Amino acid sequence: MKKHQHKFSRKKSASNLPVKIYYLAQILSFLSITLLTVLLIRFNLHEKKILAKMHMDQSTMKLLSAFLTDTTDMFLTRAPEIEGIVIYEADGTTLFSYGEIIRDPRIYNYDELNIINTDSKRSLLLSNSVINMQRDFPPERTRFLDNKYIGNDIIFHIEEKNQRFFHDIRKLIYIQIIIHLITLLIFMQAHRFYQKSSSMREQLKSQENLVILGSALRTLTHEMKNPLAAIRLQSGFINRLYPEDLKEETYVINCEVERLSHLMGTVRDYLKNPVGNQESIDPSSFLHKIRKLYPSVIKWIIPEEKYSITIDPDKFRSILENLLNNAMESGSEPDKITVEINKVKKWIYISVRDEGSGIPEDIKERIFDPFFTTKSRGSGVGLMISKRFLEAVGGNLEIESTEGKMTEVLFWVPTNNKGKNQ
Template identity: 30%
Template sequence: MVSILTNWRSWLALLALSIVIGTIFYSRYLATKIAQEERDKVELWVNASKAIFDNPDMPLTLPNMIRNEQTNIPIIETNEKDSIVNYINLDSTEAALDPTYLPDKLREFKRNNEPFILVLSQQPYIANKYYYGNTRLLREVKYYPLIQLVIVGLLITLLLLLLTTQHRSSQNQLWAGMAKETAHQLGTPLSSLQGWVEMLKESGGQEAITRELEKDVNRLKLVSDRFSKIGSIPNLEPTDIVGQVDAMLDYIKRRASGKIRFEFMAPPTGSLIIPLSATLFDWVIENLLKNALDAMEGQGQITVQIQENEREVLIDVTDTGKGIPATHIGRVFDPGFTTKKRGWGLGLSLSKRIIEQFHRGELNVKQSEPGKGTTFRIVLPKQTGLSK
């Protein structure tokens, strides 16, 4: 699915680039053609003005018609000293109210187009210059590629968002399906094991073996319960998060090396009640603590600190292990990513899903430095719309 999505992105990017390049070239062609037609019209208008000037006493119908029909190209007429003499197709009201309006337009016209010069007399030298600006049509054609680029960019972005959403939805369905199937597959042998445990209890003897076997069965039941909750939205119930973390720390301590030191820093209140799915939250803490143990390779210190503010609870899990390289920090929560020789790389991905999707919180790498250790931070809201 990832490769398909990547190919889609590549094809979409290529399509967008082709559309934009084609539009730019065609728009330039149209702009050049329109600009030449407008220059020809201005030249015709200037020639008509010259004909009228050269023959003031003759009735020149065609030149007058040409001058009168020019109603869209703005023109400013100046003398040989570039002082403004006259203008057409500009806002006369604005020109009357704002003394800078015409000079500003003149500077703009000088930047855009070369003027036409009409010599009225050689001795003394008298000449008019005709500067002209671009019509609205020409401006629109010039800016059209930019507008189309924005539209195409928005469409491509929207399509990519839809594809990404579809990919995530498919991924979520896959997670849920795998979780439900795992819980289902564990159900049958669990029921059988529970029956054998009850038979051992009734028969008496081998109490130590029975207790240990019962612990393993309960552990399998917990795993099955966790996977069954991944497949559906769990109920969040008021839970003492300090007690939950403390209990999970005790569980991990019993299975850790004697060279691992544990430190638990709880709030002064001693308890903190927030909406939780205790089963799934324990899974997250267990994953983070096991990752910390793996990172320290048998010796070091794990510190768990719980803090609170008005709206949130912050849980920091810090180890003194080998740390995470900067190139890997952005990928540690990706499904399948792992630097271990064993494992599928699903623990942190599942943990992030549990915290962010089920508890409306956050799970991220607060800080990490190779050779010094890593801190993962969980942020949980004190109130959530998912609690029941």
């Protein structure tokens, strides 16, 4: 039980290529939209920073002009957004300072100069520019300057309050988050729609099977009722005329007539009332009764705990016998057949496993089709009817098989027990 416990903890879903392609396409679409959004947002952020850098460069050049012409006070009057300024030489000597410097580059030791930094908490743009009069300006513009400024690096550090810049940055970030959420919602909605469509397709297929069965039933009832009665009658005459000579032959004829009659009744019952006459039963006790009808070497794993399910006892017995008969006819040795029952949460799981010939890959998709069988004496309705019975009471049935190695049929029904889960 332990090594198969994971199989009982969830309803297994068969994977197929269209489903994998669908989910792969959805994931690629989601990743593509996310990547495109990130690139667009980063492009806009980069553009904003470039514009901010240009703006701060202009402020630096205005400050430079004011500093060199001793009109710094006039510059500050025209630039009230300036929170702090420090101008210093390469050796750290302060040439000019104004206001409160929050992030002095001499203290924070910026790795790069001539770049723009930000302080989002205070909505500050921080500009650090290195200017060399001899290097950065033509001689005709510096010939009137004081020699102490020519040939030396001068660092201009400006801290400017710019709420609009940070407002735009936050807006871009919010837009990015919203786009991600919208994309995720679209992905989830598409996933939900696909699941709903898959469910509808399964229902349509089930209805199609019912239509096929209904048509087949009408044909069988009409075409076989009278011939079967005639065969049964003629078999009785033959048995009376030749009671000893043809006893074995008439017995075979009667058995086949009964089998066909039972098949017609089963299909009719399947269509009219799949739920049947429900009552509360203990599936463990049911298994103990059925095991007496099969070889004793079959392995039965039945816990001592009592369970309770609501189902038609005859239909439940029919399901178990059908699965066990299939296992016996699979080519598996009886001692390699295992019947196991377990309770997980609100479900009773029962599995029938054999080590027979398995199911070929090319017919796995057809095993629940009506009247499809690979047996010479099979009817092709046993598995489909069993699945229909289980679905009618809120359960289901699934098959896992490896050709040439094993087959395991797992079915589950809701339990009436409200005690602790295993």
